[in-house]
Amino acid sequence: MSLRQMEYFVTVVEADSFTRAAELLHVTQPALSHQIKALERHVGGPLLERLPRGVRLTPMGRAFLPHAEVAVRSAAQADRAARAAAGAQEGELHVAAVHAVAAGLLPRVVARWRRERPGMELVLHEYGRDEELDDAMERGVADLAVGHGGAGAAARTVLGEEEVVVVLPPGDRLAGGPVRLADLAGRDWIRCAMEPVVEGRPFIDLACARAGFTPRTAVRTEHTSTAVAMAAAGAGIAAVPSYAVPEAVPTTPLTPPWRRPLHTWSRTPFTGPAAALLPYLTAALP
Amino acid sequence: MSLRQMEYFVTVVEADSFTRAAELLHVTQPALSHQIKALERHVGGPLLERLPRGVRLTPMGRAFLPHAEVAVRSAAQADRAARAAAGAQEGELHVAAVHAVAAGLLPRVVARWRRERPGMELVLHEYGRDEELDDAMERGVADLAVGHGGAGAAARTVLGEEEVVVVLPPGDRLAGGPVRLADLAGRDWIRCAMEPVVEGRPFIDLACARAGFTPRTAVRTEHTSTAVAMAAAGAGIAAVPSYAVPEAVPTTPLTPPWRRPLHTWSRTPFTGPAAALLPYLTAALP
DNA sequence: CCGTCCCATAAACATTCTGCATGGACAGGG
DNA sequence: CCCTGTCCATGCAGAATGTTTATGGGACGG
Missing domain, CATH: 3.40.190.10 (Periplasmic binding protein-like II)
Structure with a gap:
């Protein structure tokens, strides 16, 4: 079982289509079909039903999906964290927040960040409610979150x-x-x-x-x-x-x-760009 | 970047040696060296220092490790969750608890479980303190935890x-x-x-x-x-x-x-064997 | 100075993945 | 009713990747 297979699977579920997922992943559709099949062979049964229009998760797929998502997101985070620790001035920093914070507080932060650190791209993940934000952070969608949750996170400070x-x-x-x-x-x-x-x-x-x-x-x-x-x-x-x-x-x-x-929080201690963003955030609060 | 590379890396860090890690992983030492090198090439710098005696994490490695661990453990959990959902009567269920619970409460549970479900192997993860247990669960070491923590877990019930x-x-x-x-x-x-x-x-x-x-x-x-x-x-x-x-x-x-x-808790809803274990746990409490 | 331990490197071999070409199933329109 | 477009599966050849065996070099200790 490989990370790629899980990534393919997660993307198929998100795209609700093999063909569209293949496009998103920049591979051909047969390659994707093959990998999903290999994954299903590995776990010992079908993960999704192929419907005439879209796909549907089987019970196995439903059990498999959340863990696979965590695995895929965490791998991406590991990658970013390592590159950032190398002192790379280029890369991505993923920030998660509820819409109100993203729209009301982050614009100034983003503007200054981009001015002072061109090359380090900020990727925003927006959520409607604090609970969704918390869930998403536990699944590892972002390196850093800003909001009112984060209880129990490994790293958390008051902004x-x-x-x-x-x-x-x-x-x-x-x-x-x-x-x-x-x-x-x-x-x-x-x-x-x-x-x-x-x-x-x-x-x-x-x-x-x-x-x-x-x-x-x-x-x-x-x-x-x-x-x-x-x-x-x-x-x-x-x-x-x-x-x-x-x-x-x-x-x-x-x-x-x-x-x-x-608060701001993260699943792991603040390092590299995540740590560098903190003063920007603090400064943005009146 | 592959799951295998991350697994190799995590094992090398745990074993504090390439050679011992290779044995643990049932591969030869050059294969492991090669993969670690490929991983380091991918992230753009060394993840660990090779010392005459053992290895040491570089700052990059330190940033990379926790995420890699989550990715590896989550992949293993995904695998188990899918197999379990297939109704497999064989497989592994990983249970985490503090030592006192594992030693005092779980023996009866394990005995009955093994009697009624031979084939489904229980793997215990023991920790000294509630905080360590919480941390380990967030890293995804087990499918289910028993103890006093778990605040903020996706699924949690009182036993x-x-x-x-x-x-x-x-x-x-x-x-x-x-x-x-x-x-x-x-x-x-x-x-x-x-x-x-x-x-x-x-x-x-x-x-x-x-x-x-x-x-x-x-x-x-x-x-x-x-x-x-x-x-x-x-x-x-x-x-x-x-x-x-x-x-x-x-x-x-x-x-x-x-x-x-x-309490008992899990990072995802209780399914399959994890759900099946709950009544056993409840019954074991006086 | 030599043996031992440990990791890196090189080349051959085995495995796995991808892309291309193609085929079958299904739904909607003429 | 057939035709067509969409969507996923399959077979096969080439490319990429991973593993092994064999070997080399550096650090440490006697």
Whole structure:
């Protein structure tokens, strides 16, 4: 059983097609067919069903896939880590984050990094929710993650604190000045799927419960940026990290201020470019 | 870069010798030399220094090793998972646990398993402390772990509760009847390296502090069984899980009883033999 | 200074992988 | 109903890769 066979298998599953996977892998389709067959012979049974349209995992394939994914990703990480340790100024650094962080915080980081280290390419992996990010990191998709998870990671440090601010409808009477959470009782809330879960309850539920009310949910969005856009359009109010809000949209701070730590973590100790990125990240936090 | 090259590399590091690694891998030494060299050529620099006696990791090697290990172990797990899913009654199931659990709890489990499923071989991986077990599981050494860690694992269930009992010197006046922790103030304690850390302090420190005293440490042992043997020999008292104590050694329960949950976990959902082992484990807990 | 241990190198041989050409199964359209 | 396009499997030759056997060189210890 070879790494290549596993890589081929993972790609076929992702592409849902032998032919497309062969293109992605830059090999001919017969070569790929052959390797998958060899892999199936090795493990002693079929890993996927060939359907007229696409493929389907067999129970064996389902059992095999997650481990194979880890193996393939880890091999790629090993490669990058070694090259980076050689002091290579060229290569790739894979960074994983939830969409809000990637869109709100990383642009400045990426800009500076690219300016000061051309040649070292940053590859971003974006996820909708903190849980997906955590899962992906455990599967080894990236060298480094930025976000609110990473509990139990081998290496993890606090980058700084993000401040949660409120986006109010345009012209709202409370706009500008600091507001107490309790002042926002009775409003329509725009909720976000990526809200972290604390003590078994979504973040905002918990905070509002402590402020003495239950938030009424108007909309649930997938991405934080969507929530901001909705709030800016007057659909309700949203409580989001300050970096998720574009310059043009006015925000309202909370009193007392609501902060939470932002972490970076990795499956192995920070080395090479991953370590070099840390100060860039810290500097990007207000 | 191939899986084999990474496997060879990991083995050389473990064996601290090309020649011994070649024997372990059942290949000749030149074949191994050749592959390591090819791997080093691939990543663009040396991964290890060849010393007159043994090898030493270069910084590149140090960066490469942990990822390579994950890749190699995950590939092996993928293999086993697929074979198991095929309904194979033969194969291997790798189980990881701390020594005390392996020695105290698993023998009965293994005995029954072997009786009812000959052909499916159990491979045990033993660790001195819960932290080492957690680390090893993240590196993918086993299909299943039994112990007190596993926070953040993809699959994790409670097997039951273990009871912590006290081993007193032979003929101690408190022997037999339930004792309160506070009654044990002023005794010499035999401490164990595998004591879990709760709230940043060793388990026993915390419990004794709550009972109003600071335990005086007589000895620190590596393994729980050593601690039990010492206590049984009259070197002091030890508080250990009941399953860690041999039949012949009398134990004294605590009042109120001191229990803690015992978990099993895995990096992926329980399937095949791993799932089949769960009831065996549950049944083994009193 | 010589023997031993350990790893590197060279060349022959064996294995494995790939690409090309081709064939069979299936679904949709005329 | 047949034709055609899509998709995956198979057979075979050439290329690439891995392994073995044989040999060489450097470090250490007596």
